[in-house]
Amino acid sequence: MKLTLIAILCLVATLYVSIGSAHHPCFHHPENVSCTDFTYAPVNCTNDLDTLCLNLTNVNYTACSIYKSCQSANASSGVCEPFSILADACQVDHMGNITAKGCKNYDGMCAPGSVVQQCTNMPPISYLITTLNASAEVIDMCNEMDMDDCAKCPFATSSTSVPMPCDVYLVYMRLCASMPTMKQCRPYKFMCDGILPLPKSAIGSVYCPYVTSNTTAVATTTSAPTTTSTSTTGTTSTTGTTSTTSTSSTTSTTGSSPTTSTSTTSTTTATPTTSTTSTTTASPSTTTTTTNHPSTGSISTPHQAVSMFLVLLVLLLLIIQ
Structure with missing residues (x-):
């Protein structure tokens, strides 16, 4: 008897909380x-x-x-x-x-x-077409042109004043995916714009199968190495990937016997200067929003109190037992 009473009280508490949310x-x-x-x-x-x-x-x-x-x-x-x-x-x-x-x-x-x-x-899907409008567009399109997806809806025997007994939204989106230039497909083009949420969502391939998200092309420019030449007393200094050649030629003449020093050619290959571009990717800042216990549509405060009372009553009956 006590167990039955406990079960009833638990059920009442659950129902009370559920009704209270409304x-x-x-x-x-x-x-x-x-x-x-x-x-x-x-x-x-x-x-x-x-x-x-x-x-x-x-x-x-x-x-x-x-x-x-x-x-x-x-x-x-x-x-x-x-x-x-x-x-x-x-x-x-x-x-x-x-x-x-x-x-x-x-x-x-x-x-x-x-x-x-x-x-x-959390708004509805942007430019979402209503069921009645989608149904009317499917009837119009299928009467104008015979397409495979038309067979999924009884368009020939349906009125545009009520939705057809088929998944008209899916059929409409598929028809427009195959024939996007038809005049009835303007809503489809808006809904499946690559920058909007629907085509990028988990169900994007269902309703917008041929639409891809718009991407921004990033142009990469590769600049030629900069060569700096400094002429100082026969010395050519090249910075970059160009070899540096230093040539020193000295001719000394004394009296009638010309003394010619040997021309020495020194070739020094400069180490190419590598330009390093350091890209620092900033860690995305995390904004912590503290909400002071927002109210929810599940349980309201007075019902929480009643529920707690019923739970305590159940525990008391268990102790007595």
């Missing part, structure tokens, strides 16, 4: 200065994405395509950060209008006037 003040008043450092935990974002994308009606939405690709790539940073994917779903595709529960917390904390930094620091 009532955090920053979901309702994100304009408060105290919400600046509020953070919606990744596990909560993942739960919301599961709520949105495990629904058969939503599984083919753009954000769900990205979510699935990130899971396959085992990636969870950059465009695959759960909060960023949630932004794709709720801010770009407005999936909260379809499944309100999945976007309720995001729409609350990132509402207009919000000061929550997470909403700014």
